[in-house]
Amino acid sequence: RNIGLAxxxxxxxxxxxxxxxxxxxxxxxxxxxxxxxxxxxxNIGGLVGWLDAASSVKNSYNRASISGxxxxxxxxxxxxxxxxxxxxxxxxxxSAIEAGxxxxxxxxxxxxxxxxxxxxxxxxxxxxxxxxxxxxxxxQSSFSGxxxxxxxxxxxxxxxxxxxxxx
Numbered sequence: 001r002n003i004g005l006a007x008x009x010x011x012x013x014x015x016x017x018x019x020x021x022x023x024x025x026x027x028x029x030x031x032x033x034x035x036x037x038x039x040x041x042x043n044i045g046g047l048v049g050w051l052d053a054a055s056s057v058k059n060s061y062n063r064a065s066i067s068g069x070x071x072x073x074x075x076x077x078x079x080x081x082x083x084x085x086x087x088x089x090x091x092x093x094x095s096a097i098e099a100g101x102x103x104x105x106x107x108x109x110x111x112x113x114x115x116x117x118x119x120x121x122x123x124x125x126x127x128x129x130x131x132x133x134x135x136x137x138x139x140q141s142s143f144s145g146x147x148x149x150x151x152x153x154x155x156x157x158x159x160x161x162x163x164x165x166x167x
Contacts, residue, residue, distance in 0.1 A: 006064075007035040016040035016077075017048040018064050023082065024052035031151075031165055032060040037067070043077040044068030044104070046091055051082030051109060058085040059151060059163065070097035071104040073126065074116050079109030084128060086146055089116040090137060090160050093123050100126030113145045117160075 006018045015021040018034030021043075034046050043049040046062025062074050071078040074089020089102050098105045101116030101123035111128030118124065118131040125131075136142045140154050143161060148154065154161045 005033060009037045009039075011037075011039045013040055014042045015049040016043070016068075017045045017050075018062060020048045022050045022052070023048045023055040023057075024050075025055070027052075027055040029055075029057045030059050031163055032057075033163065034062050034064045037065045039067040041069045042071055044072045044095070045077035046074045046089055047076065047087070049077045051076045051079045051084070053081035056083040056085065057087055058083070060087050061161070061163075062087075062089045062091050063160070065092040065094070067094040068099075068104075069095065070099075072098070073100045073102055073104035074121055074123075075102050075114065075129075076109075077104045079103050079106040079111070079128060081108045082110075084109065084111045084114050086112075086143075087114040087129075088137070088143075088161065089129075090120050093121045098127075099123055100128070101131055102129030103127040113143070115143065 072095035101121040106127040114129040119134040153164045
């Protein structure tokens with residue numbers, strides 16, 4: 001398993017992510033989450049700043065606050081051609097250009113079964129994913145296709161989903 005956990009203040013200029021700045025060459029980010037803060041200028045994401053071809057983010061989430069000038073997103077700042085699946089963002093996003101609740105900008109990347117909290121993020125749109133309210137984000141039924149038997153857990157009406165892993 002590729003497990004990553006970050007609870008820190010991370011800052012840089014370009015290609016800044018809570019776990020990975022620039023993901024390419026079949027990078028797989030899974031079973032991971034971030035808290036704290038991530039800031040920079042361009043391509044800033046809660047988990048990954050730049051997600052390139054054949055790379056992916058899955059079964060992961062962001063709770064960090066994100067700040068950037070452009071291409072700023074809760075999970076990925078710029079999804080060039082990667083795959084994002086079964087992820088969510090529940091962090092605040094501050095950005096002026098190409099900002100999104102889940103993904104700041106996408107070229108040909110694919111996003112499935114992924115969500116962002118529109119109340120918390122402050123972002124009305126995203127370059128991928130589905131916007132939910134805080135109330136919806138705290139309901140298991142909102143996360144279509146997610147494995148709540150073996151991988152995810154949630155305390156209904158009292159918090160966001162979290163990973164249950166045997167490390």
